[in-house]
Amino acid sequence: MLRPFKLHEPTSVDDAVSLLGQFGEEAKVYCGGTELLLAMKEGLLRYNHLVNIKTIPGLDEVGYDQASGMLSIGATVTHTALEHSPHIQSHFPMIAEAEGNVANVRVRNVGTIGGNLCFSEPHSDPGAFLLLFDTQVEIQGSGGQRTIPLAELTLGPFETCLEDDEILTRILVPQFPQGMTGAYLKFGYHARPTLGVGVSVRLEPKTSTGEQIEGAVVAEVRVAVGSAGPKAVRVAEAEQLLVGKTVAELLPRSNGGESSTMNEAGRIAGRASDAMDDIHGSGEYKEHMVGVFLKRAFAEAINTR
């Protein structure tokens, strides 16, 4: 059962910020509620005031600036709206596909991207795949507005760097560099991923699907791992290992498809995931599977050229 609370429905970010400042720890931002209400029903979280930010105009909009290639997503946009957004389908197909696989359709219809990132549930898919894009988040509070990298928002499970009176208002996603493609794969029981691995890669020379690519070199690569540990991370050390290698070297046709470089990158990514033991498997098992999925995501990123 949900304990009674008072609902506030501001119509501007400034009003929402001042309500949060007024009630402090007794208040929380309410958006889709798909995670917050579960924790409140269980009595894990208790708030006397919820501030509904879905009543603030403009926060439910998705914008795309053709010139800069910047996608701007309002905090209250639902996963379903992201999956079906024409901007995202044409310019960020990887995000459209990954959003279509978040949880189940009922959660996607109600749950919002801002709520997902701010709740910082370690098994969040967007928290992982958005790291591939050097995503930034806009935050507004009584001290004014600030923009920080998504990687700095999450401190750990269910913990962000937001102050009590701060609201995440927009998510800014820059387009991949020309020629870069990506893939996000997850592994786990039903909708809740045990681990998620995202890889984006740019090859040189630039090739198109169907062409021979064995000789192409990895000019740029990004690796993000989520769900296995306390928070999603980019793995720079694995990226550095893969850069400059040829596709033939990383995905060999001989030697049973085994590449010592790719395997080493997988081990590094597995360790970086900081995988934890839980009902979905041991940390050791998950670390190993991060490596398996790194290789698969790399292959799929190349195949989606």
Next chain:
Amino acid sequence: MAINETQRPDIERIPVNLTVNGRTVTDNVPPELTLLDFLRDWLGLKGAKRSCDMQVCGACTVLVNGRAVSSCTFLAFEARNDEVTTIEGLAQDGELHPLQQSFIDNAAFQCGFCTPGMILAAKSLLDQNPHPNEEEIRAYMKGNICRCTGYKKIVEAIEGAALVQ
């Protein structure tokens, strides 16, 4: 209407004016009231079931403006201006909806506890995509759990309804 007798004046109420299965419902609800409790306890519509209570199983699925939602974790006030459809609203003039008939024809349930949610989720799928293939049906329906039948007959029932529509 037992809940109304225990109304406390100190609890804030939010006015709602929605339609449920085509009927207008005007009331004042406390913000913490879930749509599931509103439907079951205030309106007496017992089709939506509470099971996992955490949006995993799909037994409480209802449609809000045609979208499938978990009514167990959806606050009633959020539907204040919306059209809500429950399993009770599908049959028209005593005639079952094609999905309901197809679930019977294909023996797609045993105990029936998950069936209202299954049929409403399937309705939202067919409203968006009238002729889904098996893979699309399985992907869309994977958030609705049945413990009796396995899923083969449920998929066949949805395929059957798609043919009739």
